[in-house]
Amino acid sequence: MLSLPLTALITLLVLLLLFATGLNVGRARSRYGIKAPAVTGNEMFERAYRIQMNTLENAALLLPALWLYAGFIGDRGAAAMGLVWLIARVWYALAYQSNPAKRGGGFGLSVLAFAGLWIGALWGVARPLLY
Amino acid sequence: MLSLPLTALITLLVLLLLFATGLNVGRARSRYGIKAPAVTGNEMFERAYRIQMNTLENAALLLPALWLYAGFIGDRGAAAMGLVWLIARVWYALAYQSNPAKRGGGFGLSVLAFAGLWIGALWGVARPLLY
Amino acid sequence: MLSLPLTALITLLVLLLLFATGLNVGRARSRYGIKAPAVTGNEMFERAYRIQMNTLENAALLLPALWLYAGFIGDRGAAAMGLVWLIARVWYALAYQSNPAKRGGGFGLSVLAFAGLWIGALWGVARPLLY
Numbered sequence: 415m416l417s418l419p420l421t422a423l424i425t426l427l428v429l430l431l432l433f434a435t436g437l438n439v440g441r442a443r444s445r446y447g448i449k450a451p452a453v454t455g456n457e458m459f460e461r462a463y464r465i466q467m468n469t470l471e472n473a474a475l476l477l478p479a480l481w482l483y484a485g486f487i488g489d490r491g492a493a494a495m496g497l498v499w500l501i502a503r504v505w506y507a508l509a510y511q512s513n514p515a516k517r518g519g520g521f522g523l524s525v526l527a528f529a530g531l532w533i534g535a536l537w538g539v540a541r542p543l544l545y
Numbered sequence: 546m547l548s549l550p551l552t553a554l555i556t557l558l559v560l561l562l563l564f565a566t567g568l569n570v571g572r573a574r575s576r577y578g579i580k581a582p583a584v585t586g587n588e589m590f591e592r593a594y595r596i597q598m599n600t601l602e603n604a605a606l607l608l609p610a611l612w613l614y615a616g617f618i619g620d621r622g623a624a625a626m627g628l629v630w631l632i633a634r635v636w637y638a639l640a641y642q643s644n645p646a647k648r649g650g651g652f653g654l655s656v657l658a659f660a661g662l663w664i665g666a667l668w669g670v671a672r673p674l675l676y
Numbered sequence: 677m678l679s680l681p682l683t684a685l686i687t688l689l690v691l692l693l694l695f696a697t698g699l700n701v702g703r704a705r706s707r708y709g710i711k712a713p714a715v716t717g718n719e720m721f722e723r724a725y726r727i728q729m730n731t732l733e734n735a736a737l738l739l740p741a742l743w744l745y746a747g748f749i750g751d752r753g754a755a756a757m758g759l760v761w762l763i764a765r766v767w768y769a770l771a772y773q774s775n776p777a778k779r780g781g782g783f784g785l786s787v788l789a790f791a792g793l794w795i796g797a798l799w800g801v802a803r804p805l806l807y
Binding site for chain 2: 457464481486
């Protein structure tokens, strides 16, 4: 872990993004008067909630792939693709909040970054097993 | 991490399953005309969405237990139980999509695999602390 | 991993809490007659469901921060803050189930524990990068 500082740094930023999407749901609860445990009843609240859940779903894909890539291939490449993922997910969140139909660009870019990490990690993991 | 290649491989397959359950929700959105941010309104869409969420909830249990077992007990046993979990979760997803009442078998088997990893990991972690 | 046994132990307890919140949703399904894939229709069921989801959202923040703190700073401090987080989340779950308006205390304390781990981990990760 100590030899993968850039990957660790990106991970902390991913947690910050997750925390921010949760905070945003809390703010939307009070702004639009959606009392817990309800998660429906106002379009703007539902957008905030879906942004949080989709970011969580995708962070659960990203983080293991990021660390496997870092461990089996390298710290710098992992951090670079992780940074692309982060930028894509901020883009996704901002676009979704203003208009859900515009969420595709950020989502697609984040999937590309994930796919790069996943394929790289698979290569790093499987290559030694094949010999 | 480099000494746990089978566990790493299972982890990549778990990510693939998570990704597939998410893709399935996206397809169900367009097929059944459920526009974001809504996640209700069509039974078949709701099945796809619950399969994704339940798989995510259970992958969040599986992955830490898998790696703790691998680190404190061994790579092969972790990967073997992880593989059982994967098969169980594919069974769960297919059964749930056709009939939610039939989701119990795959779910139950995946809980058994998780329990095996959790108990083994606890034994591996706690034993040295007891002496 | 072998050198971070207390952090591993806390992680296993976090998984137990996540598992318990899921079990509680399953019980609420049968008690209040909410058939899958529905997740709405009864206030008490919805409380159980939101407790599970919020615990999951926050465990996804906690676990990476816990392990980064443990790896870059130390095992004991990580486990101590992880234990505070666990106690806070049990408090949150019990309070929420009886009255959602009372969930703030446990939630706030768990955020403090997370913030301590996150800031400590950032310090541990960033300090060597700055020289």
